[in-house]
Amino acid sequence: MEAVKSYRVPVEAPKDLIEEYFKVKQKVLTVVLSHVKFSEKAHLEFRNEERRRLRDELLGGWRFSKHYVDSVINSVIGLVKGWITLYNKGKARKEPRVTRKTVYVKSTLFSYRDGKLKISIEPNKRYLEADLTKYSWVPKDFEKVGGLILTEKELIITVKKNVEPKAETWASFDMNLTNMTALINGEVRRYNLKTLYHVHRVYEIKRQRIQKLSKFKPKTSEKLLEKYSHREKNRVKDFMHKLTTAIVKDLVKLGSGAILENLQGIKDRVLNSSKRNNRKLSKWNARQFQFMLEYKLKWLGLPVKHVNPKNSSRTCPLCSGYLVAYEGRLMKCSCGLIVDRDVVAVLNLQMWGAGFTPESPP
Ligand SMILES: [Zn+2]
Structure with missing residues (x-):
């Protein structure tokens, strides 16, 4: 299995290449978009000879290495195909654009x-x-x-x-909006995520303020929104880097893999909008956490498993019965087990991930 990591290093960038690449990319996008046909479903009709002709034409005034032109054409075709897929699902809003000057x-x-x-x-x-x-x-x-x-x-x-990921033991993780519970080496651990929640709140308030401004100054408010969303993302990233690095350090010592909830299975069916918003945030955090934990662990040869989390906080880990709310954060089963809501989730994830017991009650 291939483990991948990416890093940024500062360089004295060739500005002329970046500019020319950007211009060519915009040009290619216009050409490729003109080959999108909308009969029945949207699809791309861009034959190899047309592609070759475009390439030759672009290479006319091109002084940089030729492969850059190929890479422009490939990446634009990829971009347009991705857009077509979204379009056919009814999910595409605007036509794709080239906005970033990257090569x-x-x-x-x-x-x-x-x-x-x-x-x-x-x-x-x-x-x-x-x-x-x-x-x-x-x-x-x-x-x-x-x-x-x-x-x-x-x-x-x-x-x-x-790498060939191999685990001696497994740890499981369950993330909520303000805390995360983990079961590592048989020990329940809690991580406070209030700082993270606070970051989101701060930027949410800023965004609401800017939205009021947007009627009068649409350009300015759009720029501000972009700036703040960028900062919010960076602060979340920072937090997650620290959190995942610390966890990875512990898991490496134990030779432990990680069992995570499969986030694809979670559907937003909450009615009220503040709750829905919190769900979204929670999911966004969980995605980021999983993404970072996964690539860091893989790099060190430790595996990650994803488990369907359906009913993970409602299923009795002893008898697979249905847990009902008891006092506070506690849940109770008809078999007599009383257990913390968060703990039961990581327990179940760990057992299901390791392949024990039926996944959920009928
Ligand atoms: Zn039970």
Whole structure:
């Protein structure tokens, strides 16, 4: 199994390439979109010869390495196909646009040796070099470098290695809006997520304020909203990085894999909107948490399993009976078991993940 991680390193970016790439990308998008046909279902009619003709035309005034043009065409086709899929599901709003000035650098465009990356900008003439050994946060234990993304101020590198994840034992996690419960090495642990909740609240209030402004100053408010959502995301990311790094450290010592709830199974069917909002936030947090925990664990050769969480906080872990609310956070089963609501979820996830007992009561 391939484990993947990505990192950012600062570089002196070739501004001319980034600009030209951006222009070409917009041009290609216009061309490819004109080949989307809307008979019955939307689909792309863009034949190989048309593609070749476009490529030749673009290469006319192109002084940079040719592979960049191929990468533009590929990524735009991918973008449009993704949009078509959404469109056919009735989920696409606006047509796709190219807004970010990023350059995808295929593996044919760079070499990697002794910690140094050498990226071809103009064939046999101009290169961009990055010495990865200078950056302490880039791990040394990878096997190869995947694709690179060049932005106006940094290079995003993806590193890969092959792992065969194996666990001695399993830990399970259950995340709510303000706390997370874990069962690690037979021990119940709670992690306080109030800081995280607070971050969301702060930005929610800011957003509400800006929305009032949007009637009078739509441009300004749009910019502000973007800025704040960016900051909110960064703060959440920061928090999650710290949390997952700490957990991974503990799991590595135990040789423990992680059992997580499969988030695809959760449906939003809550009526009132503040509750729905909280659900969304909770799901967003859980996604981020799982994503980070998973790639960090995999990198260290520890596996992750996803379990359908349906009824995980309502099923008796002893007899598979149906738990009912008791006092406070407690739940009770007809077999006599009384157990904390959060604890029962991680217990069940752990058992189901390990393959014991039926998944839920009929
Ligand atoms: Zn029971």
